[in-house]
Amino acid sequence: xxxxxxxxxxxxxxxxxxxxxxxxxxxxxxxxxxxxxxxxxxxxxxxxxxxxxxxxxxxxxxxxxxxxxxxxxxxxxxxxxxxxxxxxxxxxxxxxxxxxxxxxxxxxx
Amino acid sequence: xxxxxxxxxxxxxxxxxxxxxxxxxxxxxxxxxxxxxxxxxxxxxxxxxxxxxxxxxxxxxxxxxxxxxxxxxxxxxxxxxxxxxxxxxxxxxxxxxxxxxxxxxxxxxxxxxx
Numbered sequence: 001x002x003x004x005x006x007x008x009x010x011x012x013x014x015x016x017x018x019x020x021x022x023x024x025x026x027x028x029x030x031x032x033x034x035x036x037x038x039x040x041x042x043x044x045x046x047x048x049x050x051x052x053x054x055x056x057x058x059x060x061x062x063x064x065x066x067x068x069x070x071x072x073x074x075x076x077x078x079x080x081x082x083x084x085x086x087x088x089x090x091x092x093x094x095x096x097x098x099x100x101x102x103x104x105x106x107x108x109x
Numbered sequence: 110x111x112x113x114x115x116x117x118x119x120x121x122x123x124x125x126x127x128x129x130x131x132x133x134x135x136x137x138x139x140x141x142x143x144x145x146x147x148x149x150x151x152x153x154x155x156x157x158x159x160x161x162x163x164x165x166x167x168x169x170x171x172x173x174x175x176x177x178x179x180x181x182x183x184x185x186x187x188x189x190x191x192x193x194x195x196x197x198x199x200x201x202x203x204x205x206x207x208x209x210x211x212x213x214x215x216x217x218x219x220x221x222x223x
Contacts, residue, residue, distance in 0.1 A: 033211055042202050042214035043153070045110075087153070089212075097143075097212060101152040 002026045004100035006088050011106045012078055020073045020086050020103045028093020034062050034073045035087040037102065043087055046073070075105075083107045111137040111207050115215025122193055122222055130188045130218045132203030138183035139205040143212070144176075147200040159186040159203075193222040 004024045012018040024032070031050040035043035049055055049064035049071060061074040073086055085102040092098055112135040122128050132142055142159040157178055158166040165178035177189040190197055202217040 030209070040200070040217070040219065042115075042217045043212075045211045045213075048211055095209070096155070097206075099153045101150075104150070 002092065002098050004088055004090060004098055006086075006100045006103045008101070009104045009106065011108060012075075014078055014080060014107055014109050016078050017074065017076050018078060018105065020075075020088075020105065022071045022073070022088035022100055024069050024071075024088070024090045024098070024100075026090045026092045026098055029066060030091040030093065030095060032062075032064055032071050033089045033091070033097070034060075034071075035089065037085045037087055039085075046086075078107050080107050080109070110210070111135075111139075111205050111213040113203065113205055113213050113215040115203055115218055117218060118216055119219045120221070122220070124194055124222055125192055127189055127191045128193055128220060130190075130201055130203075130220075132186045132188070132215050134184050134205050137205060137207050139186075139207075140183060141206070142180060142186040143204045143206070144178065144186075144188050145202045145204065147202065147217075153202065156188075161186075190220065193220070195222045198222045 006022045034046040037043040047062040054063045059076045064071045085104050087102045088100040089097045114133045116131045140161045144156045145153040146156050147153050156171045159178045159180040161180045167173045180186040198221050203215045204212045206212045
């Protein structure tokens with residue numbers, strides 16, 4: 001079956017750096033996405049990786065290793081507004097999005 | 110990117126009644142739209158794929174007679190929860206995927222059945 005694993009919850013301090021990991025086993029691979037979701041709201045797109053390596057976008061970076069079935073989202077200079085759930089999603093060979101359960105990130109002052 | 114509008118954002122209904130949720134693609138003609146359900150602290154669960162002009166494709170375990178989907182135009186898909194029960198209370202979200210880009214979501218609908 002298809003499976004995406006991410007930690008359920010993480011805590012970090014304002015101003016610090018946090019890395020959220022995601023491992024996947026899917027039927028084929030056509031890209032990996034990271035989304036941010038605040039409670040009671042729809043997810044918003046953060047990043048997309050289809051080739052191995054690091055994609056940097058401001059305070060957020062995302063890394064992919066296809067051979068290891070592994071990705072991480074790196075958040076730098078954490079702000080209180082970064083408190084949210086972060087969802088990892090993989091697009092499989094049928095171009096269906098398979099979603100992880102999300103990682104709830106708690107930022108403390 | 111695509112702009113997706115979902116309405117209503119919140120609805121409370123009595124058990125046994127039906128509720129209609131609308132999803133509009135405002136700047137993109139969507140032949141396909143996706144309907145998700147999300148329980149608290151859980152992942153997005155794909156319920157069905159809405160196809161313009163034809164029947165929706167439902168995921169395994171989703172009752173098509175309970176969750177009616179109509180995709181009558183390239184900009185509008187509706188999800189009707191029929192004979193709602195408290196266990197249908199959830200967060201429902203629609204999305205579109207223009208080409209092979211990322212998914213764009215509506216604002217979501219919080220349904221509470223009392």
